[in-house]
Amino acid sequence: xxxxxxxxxxxxxxxxxxxxxxxxxxxxxxxxxxxxxxxxxxxxxxxxxxxxxxxxxxxxxxxxxxxxxxxxxxxxxxxxxxxxxxxxxxxxxxxxxxxxxxxxxxxxxxxxxxxxxxxxxxxxxxxxxxxxxxxxxxxxxxxxxxxxxxxxxxxxxxxxxxxxxxxxxxxxxxxxxxxxx
Amino acid sequence: xxxxxxxxxxxxxxxxxxxxxxxxxxxxxxxxxxxxxxxxxxxxxxxxxxxxxxxxxxxxxxxxxxxxxxxxxxxxxxxxxxxxxxxxxxxxxxxxxxxxxxxxxxxxxxxxxxxxxxxxxxxxxxxxxxxxxxxxxxxxxxxxxxxxxx
Numbered sequence: 089x090x091x092x093x094x095x096x097x098x099x100x101x102x103x104x105x106x107x108x109x110x111x112x113x114x115x116x117x118x119x120x121x122x123x124x125x126x127x128x129x130x131x132x133x134x135x136x137x138x139x140x141x142x143x144x145x146x147x148x149x150x151x152x153x154x155x156x157x158x159x160x161x162x163x164x165x166x167x168x169x170x171x172x173x174x175x176x177x178x179x180x181x182x183x184x185x186x187x188x189x190x191x192x193x194x195x196x197x198x199x200x201x202x203x204x205x206x207x208x209x210x211x212x213x214x215x216x217x218x219x220x221x222x223x224x225x226x227x228x229x230x231x232x233x234x235x236x237x238x239x240x241x242x243x244x245x246x247x248x249x250x251x252x253x254x255x256x257x258x259x260x261x262x263x264x265x266x267x268x269x
Numbered sequence: 270x271x272x273x274x275x276x277x278x279x280x281x282x283x284x285x286x287x288x289x290x291x292x293x294x295x296x297x298x299x300x301x302x303x304x305x306x307x308x309x310x311x312x313x314x315x316x317x318x319x320x321x322x323x324x325x326x327x328x329x330x331x332x333x334x335x336x337x338x339x340x341x342x343x344x345x346x347x348x349x350x351x352x353x354x355x356x357x358x359x360x361x362x363x364x365x366x367x368x369x370x371x372x373x374x375x376x377x378x379x380x381x382x383x384x385x386x387x388x389x390x391x392x393x394x395x396x397x398x399x400x401x402x403x404x405x406x407x408x409x410x411x412x413x414x415x416x417x418x419x
Contacts, residue, residue, distance in 0.1 A: 137308050140300075144316040148401060151323060155409055218374030219305040219383035227310065228386045232368035235389065236358060238312070239396050243351045246400035250344070253407045 092132050099125040113154070120150045137223040278328055286328040293321035301394035305383035311390035315397030322402045331410065343403045350396030357385050357392065 099122045106118035123146035130139035203210075209226055219225040227235055278286075300314030326334040361369030368385075375382030 137310070137313075140309050141313045141316075144313050144320070148316055148320055148323070148405075151320075151327075152405055152408060155327075155405070214377065217370060217383055217386065218377070219386050220377050221305055221307060221310075223308070224305050224310050224386055224390070225383070228304075228389045229368070229370055232358065232389070235393060236354060236368075239351055239354055239393055242397060242400050243347060246344075246347055246403050249404045249407045250340075253410075 092129060095125050095129045095132065099129075116150065116153045119153075120146055123149070137221075283328055286324055290321050290325050293317060293324070297321060297394075297398070301390050302387065303380075304390040305386040306378060306380070311393030312397050314390075315394040316401060318394070318398035319401035319405070322398070323405050326406065326409075331406065335406070338399075338402065340403070340406070343399050343406075346399040347396050347403065350392045350394075350399065353392035354389060354396070357388055361385075 102118050102122040102125065106115045106122065109115045109118065123142065127139050127142040127146060130136075130142055209222060209230070213222045213225045213230075214220065217225040217229045219229070297314045297317030297320075300309040300317060301311050302314075304310040304314070322334060322338065325337075358368050361367050361371055363369075364371040370384040370386075372384035372388075374384055381387075
């Protein structure tokens with residue numbers, strides 16, 4: 089359990105560094121270090137399936153963030169209404185922590201009752217689905233709605249990005265009319 | 270392919286990328302197709318295939334990559350993946366309910382096992398790889414538009 093706490097401390101330090109740095113590229117790298125820490129934490133908690141997905145998606149996010157956000161002329165404002173922003177943030181964090189502390193009191197303790205649901209999957213999973221990878225059995229048979237929703241989210245994101253960033257039909261900045269394709 | 274390459278990358282990067290991309294594609298296909306037997310599923314394998322295409326685009330430029338997978342083809346493939354997943358889910362009504370495993374279970378550790386799970390993995394892998402690559406190309410092409418500076 090000690091390595092899990094070490095990873096958590098590492099991730100918190102990485103997140104703080106990412107917030108405090110002035111350089112955008114260094115911030116992105118720090119955020120991705122936090123993501124790799126999450127991936128290693130999944131490995132420590134013995135969930136290799138989630139660790140694989142987290143690692144791969146993290147690398148994709150790193151590439152997209154560096155390629156799409158690191159620009160010389162990117163506006164990066166640190167001044168402005170800092171008092172209002174800080175006050176709103178403090179209020180929201182306070183409300184969130186209060187609600188979470190009320191909600192978490194009702195939950196059972198971490199890891200108890202141990203394997204209550206998972207034991208049913210482990211016992212009947214192979215006989216009912218025929219998949220030897222029980223994570224796939226859960227994700228694509230018992231909880232297939234989850235995967236359908238995830239696919240819907242991805243397709244919606246794809247269509248939204250194509251709609252927002254398309255070339256044809258975009259209105260010119262002066263509002264004169266539609267640009268030629 | 271070599272002639273039209275981006276001159277900002279050296280020969281070493283280009284030749285390495287040419288072989289590594291193939292390995293990444295094969296590994297992504299392996300992860301997708303063996304999702305019911307070993308670790309990894311359609312989502313992780315699809316992201317790997319998208320990463321292979323993104324690497325191709327980073328090294329060889331967008332012209333070479335968009336000749337392999339054009340924008341309309343990407344849109345159609347993503348739609349095919351989503352519709353395939355929905356069709357499998359709806360075909361479950363032949364056995365009683367949504368996402369019913371209506372295909373045969375097969376034997377353990379065989380490739381053709383677990384009924385609809387491999388088909389779902391293929392559909393999700395297609396959708397994920399094509400849409401993530403499409404999102405990346407849209408974002409990077411948007412910034413390289415020359416008229417946006419005006």
